[in-house]
Amino acid sequence: MTHPTLPRLGRRTLGAAVLLAGALVLTGCGGSDDGSSTRQDVASLQSDAPSGKASASTAPDPDADRPQLRLDSSDAERDHYWHVYATCLKDHGHKMLPQRGPDSIDDTDQSPTAKAATKACVNKLPLQPPELERSTNPHYDDDYRAYVKCLNREGLKVTALPDNSGWTYDGQTTMSEARQTEVDKSCTMEAFGGKTR
Known part of the structure; x- marks a missing residue:
């Protein structure tokens, strides 16, 4: 990242x-x-072998x-x-x-x-961090809107796509790539780090 x-x-x-x-x-x-940064294994229920009952196990987590x-x-x-x-x-x-x-x-x-x-x-x-995934962040859409708002507040003029899956530039940007990187990191932490909730 x-x-x-x-x-x-x-x-x-x-x-x-x-x-x-x-x-x-x-x-x-x-x-x-x-x-050092791997996810924990998902627990599963094992079948009761002596009684012959069917297994109620869940599939192992592929991630x-x-x-x-x-x-x-x-x-x-x-x-x-x-x-x-x-x-x-x-x-x-x-x-x-x-x-x-x-x-x-x-x-x-x-x-x-x-x-x-x-x-x-x-x-x-x-x-990717769970905060940046819609499937693991129940506040994803709100956080994404806050992210785009922050980008604009900091001078990187963008418009969010209707489904919050990305954004487009609002015309040509004059912001340097180094500054864009700095703004992007800062706004990501601000919006997805829970500070806006």
Whole structure:
């Protein structure tokens, strides 16, 4: 979830706006994970073997082994996990875009090799902070509106898409990329960190 620069795109999703590294490495993998930021396993009920009763177990959480980013994760921590993921994809034959950087994955690669690499490395793909996911944040829409309001208050003129899945620029911005990154980080923390509720 690094914010080195904000791309000059007409439409931006929250993931791209908040997590440039995620946008650049959307299909990457690799290296070993120290496991310090992984999600906890989901408990399941086991069947009563002696009585022969049917199992009431739940399926294991497919995300249990993935690294979990936090809203306050440092750039270094985020970069580490995205690097691990990108390296894994590269090691499994996924096409990369070295001209954009060592961890930049070619997200247009839809080859069987790329699909196999993505599947092999799924446990390395960092989970985004729960606050930034509609499925895990019951206040997501309110937080997103606060995020866009903050961006505008700080001078990055944007308009939210109707479904709060992204935003578009309101004309040309004169704000430097470094300042856009700073504003984006600050507004993300302010809006999704619970300070506006």
